Amino acid sequence: MQELLVQLAGWALLAVLWAVFVWQYRKDPRRLGLAALLFPLALCSIAAVVDLLSTLVPGFGFLIAIVMVLTPLIVVVFGGALIYNGVLMWRREGARISNLLSLAAGVLVFILPVLAVLLVGINTWWTYSLAFILFMASVFTASLFAMMLLYAWVHAKFPAKTSGVAAVILGARTINGKVTPLLRGRLDKAIELYSSQSEPQLLMVPTGGQGHDEKEPEGVSMARYLRDQGIPESQILIEDRAKDTVENLEFSDALVRERQPEGHLWLVTSDYHALRAGLASRQMGLEARSYGGKTAAYYRPSAFLRECVAIARDQLKLIILLALPFAVGLAGLIFLATRAGF
Template sequence: MTSLILAALLAGLYAWLRRKDRRMLRNGVVLVAAIWFAVGGVTEVIARWFPPFDYVWLAVLALAPLAVLVLAGFLIANGITMLRSEGRRLGNLLTLLLGVAILGLPVLALLLVFSANPLAIGLAFLLFFLCSYLGVVFVVFLAYAIAYGRMEHDISPAAITILGSRLIGGKVPPLLASRLDKAVDLYRAAPEPKPLLIPSGGQGADEIRPEGEGMAEYLVGAGIPAADVAPESRARTTRENLGFSRQVQQEAGRPGAQLVVTNNYHVLRAALLARKYDVDAQVVGSPTARYYVPSAFLREFVAILGEHRVLNAVMCLPFLGVTVLLVLAALANS
């Protein structure tokens, strides 16, 4: 029962934090903890009333290595699909590299342990600790990204900003069209006065014109009045998208809250950045091709790790400290 009580308390805390500000990653930590204790508590109750249920958990544990192999195979296959569909860029290699790492790191760790070298064994333990930490952080990120993406916005926006992505031949590709179509739907569903649509994106090195310009053309072609479309054509990052779009909104004399539209895999990071830079905005997501989602989520995860690198480094210090102590103890006994 203790686990269920903790789950209920954490669920209440999650509801309060989410109501206070849904754009916080710590909400995801509390959510995952609540789910963990809830599953543990329910399992404990079922096992008490139906003892053979314990064997189900043993079966799950026995199948864990197979699940890891299946996951690695899926990631490698997805990486190959990404290379074929999206080209040979580093961002498109992430699922392939992760799949190979999932297969290769356990082998490397065993080789280090069997070497009987204290330093090598210490490195194996450090790899285990770091991989475990990254795994837990990724689960938190993924769980809250999904939860945030399913939340309904609760504002009547004065402006809707559409985050840009790469144009192909100066035209809007399907990924970006999904964002723009979502913005059109939101615009049409909004009450009068209609919100200002701000397509935001500068011109990349491989583009023949700014993304904001191409996006604005798409919106007008979809039937949005030109007077309600104000393109922003300087931004090169999500942070700049948010900042420059706010300037466009202010210059247009349309004060009030924003909705930011991006693809579903990008909603959480965009929301975190909006909160960090004090932009009064909620973020909504549009659909993404299924084959693209795993790699896209990994890119977002890597970006969030980079944006919180100091915190992550501090969180990993205890693992490093334990590893050093284990190596020193092993050297002392050798």
Template sequence: MFALMIGVVLLGWLGLRVYREPRRIGNGVLLLIAAAFCVLGLIELDSESPVSIAVVLLLAASPLVLLILAGLLMMNGVQMWRREGRRPANLLSFGLGVAMLLPYALFIVAFELEWEWMTAVFGSVLLVECYLGFILLAFLVYSWVYLRLPYRRGMSAIVVHGSGLIGARVPPLLAARLDKALEVHAAETAAGRTPVLVTSGGKGSDEDVAEADAMADYVVGRGFPAEGVLREDRSATTRENLLYTAGMLAARGMSGPMVLVTSNFHALRTGILARRLGLDATVVGAETAFYYLPSAILREYVAILVEHRWTNALICAALAALPLLAMVAVRY
């Protein structure tokens, strides 16, 4: 019962945090902790209930789930390599699958051979892996929640972030963002607003034109008025998308909130970055082809870890030290 009370209190705190500022990865961490306490509380109340039994079975099967996930990631890596080209970034999911399996295998070998110190070392690696898995789960769950938060109308600008061209052609990933932006603009127009549409993206070394120009041509070709489009054609990163666009709008005397349109996997990190830059911005995400999601999500996840690198490094170091300290305490 006490655990359930803690869970309910944490959920209330989470609701307040999300209301005040939804663009925080910490909200996802708090959500998982609150959910864990609620589950423990439900098990305390009635360990014989179907829900409690299901939770226990899920926890018991978690090693198998990890093995299945590792296998799926490796299969996705092969699929990305075939469909999206032979680039290192497309092997991220394959590499993660291997990385997930290797510590378990080495830990089991060391334990069976009674190599005590090696068992402690691989135990340290597993604790770090569990922490990183927890953060990945928090990112995934809260990204799903963030994309479903109520959208507030009344935007002064709709900003579409570029994602790369094929020569001068808009590929499906970017087309989905532009179609979503047109959908948002139609909703704003129906509510009596006429926000400007900003296409944001510079020219890459392997592109024939600036992304902003190709994006503008795409929406104009679908009936959007050319005079309603602004082109930000200098940026090469999401940060530059935001900074250059904000500067361009300010130079034209345009103020007020903006909505940032990107892919669903990129929405939460875009929102976090906009908050850090002090921008009044809401983010909406366009749908992405399923096969593309694992590698894309992993890139976002790694970026989140890097942005909070010192906190993550400290926690990982503390966790890694625990099995080694336990071994020292037992042996000496």
């Protein structure tokens, strides 16, 4: 009876925490703290469901045990997939550092466990300490990426939609004045949003300056595409000076407020970039929600890894706070190792 009460209390606590998360998410999803709540909440919920099914379904516990045994194989497959994606990015997009992140991550998946085993094999206090550091750093980094990936997926699948006054379409590189497939995905998403709301009729704000290898400002090229797709000229406001995401938002907001002093902006970018754009808009104090257009599947792993690094840089205080439990655990392990005489 006591065990049943404990289980019921656990389920009740999970229900309350999910209600808090949904309430806060609907209020404003542009907070990385919600990602820090969602990730452990999802893990605890999965654990609770697995425990329940293990009790109710004969053989389910054995199935979970098989999955646990196969975990090393899953890690190997994951590392191999990252390496394959990195090679594909290299061949299709060039050997820039930003395109090789998935390749580097895949190589580390194989190198770090081998390095940890070698360090433990030396059997000294400092190699044990270094192995602990590698282990805790790897667990924290993997947890951080998983947290951001989960929240980015939720952010994309369940946008907290409000009425908007303008769709601000963030620019990307153009070729000879033509939009690329990546940029077309953003523009098509903006057109979809434009069609979804009749009142007020959305202003369309293509934003982006001219790069050194571009024929004209990105905003100009994007506006041409919008006109070709039937968007009225009167609804298009071209922003052609911005060089980065912050300027995209700042300059576009200034343009929109000349026509619409009040109301939310709908920020439209690629799916992998939507979360960072939303976080940036909140830091700038803008009334905004972000939406992501489709991106080629092969492009997402490296692009998402790059976004995670950028988000960690922009949200450094929160990342340090999240790292504290891992740092405490690491300090404790090193202390125990030294007390044990290693």
